[in-house]
Each structure stands twice: as structure tokens, then as C-alpha cells.
Amino acid sequence: MSNASSSRVVIDLDVSGPTISRHLYGHFAEHLGRCIYGGFYVGEDSGLPNEGGIRLDVVEALKALDIPNLRWPGGCFADEYHWKDGIGPKADRPSMINTHWGNVEENNHFGTHEFMALCELLGADPYVNGNVGSGTVQEMSEWVEYLTRDGDSPMVRQRKANGRDEPWKVPFWGVGNETWGCGGNMRAEAYADLARRYATFCRSYGDNKLYRIAAGASDYDLAWTEALMKAISCLGCGREPKNIFQAISFHYYTIAGSWDSKGSATEFALDDYYRTLIKAQDIDRIIRGHSAVMDAYDPERKVGLVLDEWGTWWDVEPGTNPGFLFQQNALRDALVASVHFDVFHRHADRLVMANIAQTVNVLQAMLLTDDDGGLVLTPTYHVFEMNKGHHDATAVPVHLVEQPEPYELDGKTMDLLSASASVKDGKALISVSNLDPSSPADVVLDLRGAEFRNPAGRLLTASKPQTHNTPTDPGAVAPVALTDLAADPRGLRVTLPPHSFATVSLDV
Template sequence: MKYFKSIPFFILTVFIISCEIAYAQKENTLIKLESNENAPIISKHIYGHFAEHLGRCIYEGFYVGENSTIPNSEGVRTDIINALKELQIPNLRWPGGCFADTYHWMDGIGAKEDRPTIVNTWWGGVTEDNSFGTHNFLNLCEELGAEPYLSGNVGSGGVQELADWVQYTNYKGTSPMSDLRRENGREEPWTVKYWGVGNEAWGCGGNMRPEYYVDIYRKYATFMSGADVDGGLYKIASGASNDDYNWTEVLMKNIPKNLLQGVALHHYSVIDWNAKGSDVDFNEETYFNSMKESWLMEELITKHTAIMDKYDAKKEVDLIVDEWGGWYDVAEGTNPGFLYQQNTMRDAMIAGMNLNIFNNHADRVKMANLAQTVNVLQAVILTEDEKMILTPTYHVMNMYKVHQDATLIPLSFDSPMYKFKEASLPALTVSASKDSNEKLHISFTNIDSKNGNTVSIDLNGLNVKNLTGSILSSDSLQDHNTFENPNKIIPRNFEDFKFKKGLLELTIPPFSVLVLEGVK
């Protein structure tokens, strides 16, 4: 004690803080890989996207028109097409969202000069000319190599209208709708497999009670013929918002399995719907609360899955998280109805965390759709006239695409905690898989805003000989890519790990996303 009293207070303080940091960084989290011969495949559709008629997602985003000076393919920007091909997006959901239950698909086919206009009453009250319609969307999906996921109108549309849309897109033979498709320039059907039967029926899709929606669903689904689609149509019920477990219970109990392939779930990482906070100007308390809301996804999937297991022990009905992501106040100076927001390292944390959660629940979660693709909410792409930038979320999705259709490797560990004041959250999410070429991939997300976290994994059972890595990180949580500096945040090589005699040890830096690849 006399020794410490002889040290100046400032030096002593620095010494103590340094020791605490060193201790925090040396704490080792042991991650155990579990052997499981029945481990599920991580469906590539977990890495799906969402494009609603909202703000500048479709018009001025995807679609600039055939006469635009911006390079395009049938009016869709080629730079966006190329960026999404790089992501290997497996599916794209359209036209909504809330917009879906006011959209009448026949208004968007035929000669463009003859198409009626529509007022987008949900998003900004703008008038759209229906120049982007079914042919544009399905042709885009073909070019991307992505499965289309059409959200059907059961709010303001009739049963026959939805049945006709199915026939228009899918029927090979002679019929009124297939003949109309041919008249509009498309000989062969697109064979659309994935169909949503309404959207958010508990809210903008009709403010229905679950018991009422069940009957609506059963009626519409009955008249949707999938005869010309291999395996039939994949019909997705409008599922719960957040922790509305009764909604899932009523659907699973009362919809026959022959009519139901998937049940949706929507959850956004929103702190307060009345005061969502700035997209870029936020403090650590706001960040921590965003992470808390994002972590809620684990609990929601676990509890909704438990309900589904009661009625579907064989897991024949899938959980479809077809809207997820961060949602903040719109970027300063933009239309509040357009939901345009910047994309920071906070969003990268939300993306990495949720994708790890989805991967680890791959036995039940078979599809997810990030909201949304271009210029809306947690977008992977932002545009401004002819300019285009890729967001931190884009880079996370690109890093994680290695998990698509790979076999999950279950793992277990006790996460270190990210602490803020009196509260704490698990700092780490991790998922692992092995692909068809026997390559191992492990993805880590550390949400701790200050501390790196050291982990060790015994890889001897996987015969891994060489490891490489990539990391997404930055100096500040608020950092983001701009049109002036589009590459401020991009993945870079990561080599700061020890791998000897099959034992891997590394420290994951604060608020970073890391993916390792191992080969024999």
C-alpha cells in the first residue's frame, strides 16, 4: 500500500485502467462445436430482400425508366443489378408491405400509356403511374437469378383478382390470363412459387382479428392454384408482429397444413415508435437500446417456434421473418413518408447479429427479408441521381453469403457481456457452417462498443489446415459511407489470429463483424 501511495494519482489511475482493459481483453470465451448428424441446412432464402413501393425504393431507386441516361436494363439500373448479383440474393419480396394490400396488379400490365395512376396513401401520398409492374419485377428477378416473392392483396382485392395473378404468372396452357400474358409480350410463364396471402393483416392489411384472418386466408389460399409449379405454391400467411404469440397460436391451430407452408414474423429494431432517434447522430445509450431491441429477435423466434412445435412437431411449416432491420427517424431534410435513412456501423451490428440468429435457428427459419433493398430503412444500396453507394449492411450480407445452403454447425458458448450502466447484453453472436466444398465458415459479431472479446475454438474435428478472414470495422459507431466517400467502410483482410494444432484463438474488435474461412 505504501508503494501505491508514492505513485502520483494520475499515473495510478492510468495503470489501473490499463490493467482492467488488459484483463477484459484476455478473458477467453471457449466456443464448442457440437456434432449433430441431423443439423439443418441454412436456407439461402434467409438472405432475402424486400422492395416495396415506398419512397425512392422502386421509382428513382431500382427503376429509372428505359429512357434514362443512367445505364439500365428495361428501366432498372444496371449498377444495382450488378451489386445484387454480387450479393447472390436468393429472393426478392414485392410490392409490399402495406402497399401490397392497396395494389391491383392489372393496373401495372399492358401499354404504359394506358395504365391508370395510383395514389400511394401509405407512403407520402405520392401519385405513381404504374410504369413498374409485374413484368418489370419478374424479369428483374430472372436477371438476378432470384426467386420472386409476391405479396398478394387480400385487404382491398378480391379472391378472383389474386387467383388471376397466380394464373397470369404461372399457367402454361390456354386460359384468359395466360393468353393476356402472351398478348403483353411474355410467352412462357415465370412460375412464381412464393406467395404471401396478405401483409400485416393485424394492422395496415385490414386491422383483422386473427380468427377472422384465418378464414380469409383459408378462402384465398384455396383458390390459388399451383398446378404448374413444381411442388405447388409456397403460401405464406401474414404472421405476428413482435410478441403477439396469440396470433401464431390461432394460425397454427386453425389453418390446415395442406394450405400453409410458411408463417411470417415482423420485427424491427425500434426503441420507441414515437421517437425513433437519429440515423447518424446517436449516443451510446441509444446504441445500446438499439442492440437490446435487435437481440429480442432471439427470444421472438424461440417463443414463436415453441408454439409452432405444438401443432407441427415435424416442422413442415416454416417461420418466415419477411421484415426485419433498423428503423430510425428519416435523414434530415428528407420526406418523412419516404423512410430514407443512412446506414452506420450500428446497422452492421444489427445485420450481423440477426443473420447469426437466423442461421442458428435454421431448423425452423427458412426465409428472411431485410427491409429494404434500396433507399428505404436498412437499405443495402443508396442512390442519388446517377450515384450509388453500398452500405455497411451490404458488406455484411456479402460477407455472410458463404452460409447460403451450407450445413449448420451447431455451437455453444457463454457470451461475454456488453455492459452499459446497470444493464447488460450478450456481446457476441456466432454461427458456423460447412458448404458443399467442405469449406468451414464462422461468422462473429461483437456489439460491444468499447471492448474486444477473445475467443478460442477447437477445430481439430473438422480437419481444417488453413484459415483466412475478412472484417468490417470502423473508428466510430456513427461512421457511414457517403456519396463523397463511398468506401469509408469496406471489408478488409483479417490475419490477427493464432491457429496452431487445430486450436483457433482470436480477439474480435469492438463493434465489428468478422468471417473466417477454413479449408482442408
């Protein structure tokens, strides 16, 4: 194509970087809108295929992603959730009001046992988020005991009485959520002291070793991260730091407009497209900032950084409950995801987990469902599926040595090409996105350090960035074979259409 831009990407296949944890492809399920009820859970009496009320077509769709972990019950909901209300016979469970999300009544029919059953069906590790905002240390401590302790104790006896003899494996534990906001409106230093206290009583029982995650900053609030690092470090004190929690989280959403006017998921102008991708690419600066603060206190990078809420946030679809955060999911959202993953791969030495918000029917969801059995795979779903080969692979260096001039808008710039690569078990996977909304890109993949065989590619694109999948057109955005892939003296040459994401796999 004569109007295609020319780029060259150098990929050092023989230079090992950090391991890309599969947990960077984690998910998030909050009691919010139709994520749990009508999404994951339809109840045992539903006419839809289910196991213990868990919707099986949702499970099967997510299993195809090799979903590594699932965060629950929130989010803001976590800090008003009292876990003992969600165990025992459903008819005896007290109801509550979900004050954060629509002021609707929550009947607590989906609780601890249901969540753990869901994780077992998915083959996913549970990430339980405890209640610091309105809960107590004892309440959180007893939840850990109920879930993970073997032998005999008050909580173990209660768990067994509710039908589960063996303890579960729960590797990840969140100590509160957004404690700077909906989780308590705390000051950083005040929460840091609480985090030390709560985490102390979240004990590891038997061979279940808790990975405790302190509730961290919003966006670029580096002072919050520093307060938490000070709380666990002992810099200059002459003694070893206490291993009170193993990671610190932060949250970052891609919002092209303002919190009051976020814009539409499917009806947007060209400048809105650029603003969205500029905001998405800024995740690199955010991670670098938090990492730099953590490096000052933890140069060996023993403490992990966790981005346990990320994704696009648009105005809700017209006619839906504004508290349910239901939005469509277009090709633009898929490119936001592909950009994030490229950044995650580059920072895999510090960033150990990420959870997109959220999995079903809320924000940048993988799946959209209806009560009649309809299920739509979103464009974002396909990025997760196409990138599965990066799970627990070794990142290799990627250098964009030739690329188009960045696009500038509102005094900010946006790279028009994004890429990352990894190697695992004799196979390499290269992810590359052409973010230019109007021009194709001719890209030379300059492959160094290893012979390669059997190149194959897949492509995700559509006629315009606004294209999205619906029950009547579920395949409007879906992967196809990448046909514009050819040998080049330096490796491979690929032509990418405008606004597209592609993966190239190789035997090495």
C-alpha cells in the same frame, strides 16, 4: 492488447445441424420512397445504364450478394395494389395514390412484367405478396394464373398479348400483409378464415408449386400465430390437416427509441447503441416463442416460419420526405444484421426465410442511390456479402463457453459476443461479432471434430459505431483482411477490435 476481454467459442465441425436456407438472406422491395423509382427502376429513357428501365448498377451490386429472393410489391402497399393496373402498355396504365407512403402518385410503370424481369436479371426467386386488404379472391387467383399457368386460359392469353409467352416460376406467394394493421385491421381469427379462403384459390399450375405464406404476427403476438396454426391444423379432430398454406410470417423491427421518436441513424449516444443491440438480440426470444406455439400444432415442423420484414428503423434523414423512410446506414446497423443472422442460423430448422426491409434507399438498405448515377454500398451490404458462404450450408453447433459478462441497461442484458458457423462443400465459415463498443476481444475458436487448413479472415469495423458510407467516402466501412488471426493449441485465436464483425473461412 492488454484491455481485451478473453473468450472461447467451441465449434463442433463434425456435428450436423439444420440446413441454413439461402432464403434467410432474402430481400424486400416495396413501392415506398425511392426503393422502386430511382432505386431499382429509372425508366427506359434514363441516361443511366438500364435494361427495360431497370438500373443495371443496382442489379450488379445485388448479384454480388447472390440475392436469393425478392419480396414485392409490399408491405402495406401490397394491400392497395391492383395488379391489372400494372400490365400492358405503360401509357395505358392508370395511376393511383400511394396512400401509405407519402400520398404520392404512382404511375404503375413498374408492374408485374418489370418485377419478373428484375428477378430474372438478379437470378432471384420472386416472392409476390397478394392483396387481401382491398382485393378479391378472384383478383389474387387470376394473378397466380397470369404469372404461372401454361397452355390456354383467359389470363394466359392476356399475358401473351402483353409480350410473355412462357409462364414464370413464382415459388413464394404472400396471402396479404400485416392484416392486423395496414392490411385490414383484422382480428386474428377473422384473417385466419380469409387466409384459408384466399390460399385455396391460389393454385399451383404445372410444375410451379406455390409456397403460400400467411400474413402473421407483429413482434411477440403469439396469439396471432396460434390462430393461424389452428386454422390449418386438425389437432384432436381425427383427420389429416389441410395443406392450405405452407408457412406463417411475422415482422420484427429493431427500434431503439419509440415509434414516435426512433432516433438518428448516425447521431446517437452510447446508451442508444446498447439499447439497439439489446433489441436486436431479442429476436432470439421472439423466434423461440413463435416456434413453441407452432411446435404444439406441428411437431414435425412441416410449416415454415418466415420473418419477411426485419431491420433497423430510424427517424428519416433531415430534409427528406417523412413518408419515404430514407435513413443512413452505419456500422451499428451492420452489427444488428450480424446478430440477426447468428440467430437465424440457430433456428434454421423452423425459420425458412427472412427479408430485410428494404433493399434500396429505404430503412436498412443494401444500397443508397442518387439520380445522377451515384451508388453507395452500405455497411449492412457488406455483412450480407461476407456471410454468403452460409447459404444452403449445414449449421454446426457453436457454444460460447467463456465470454465477458453481459452488459446491463434498463433492466435488460446484452451479450457482448455473437457467433455462428456452418460447413458446406469442404469449407467452414465462422461469423463472429464483438459488440463491445469500447474494448477489443481476444477470442479462441476452439475447433473440434475435424482437421482444418488454410484459415483466412475478413474484418468489418470503423473508428466508431456511427461511421457510415457516403458518396464522398464510400469506403469508410468496408471489409479488410483480418490480420490478427493466429494458430492456437485449441484451433485459432482472433483479436477483434471494438464494435466489429468478422468471418473466418477454413478448409475442412
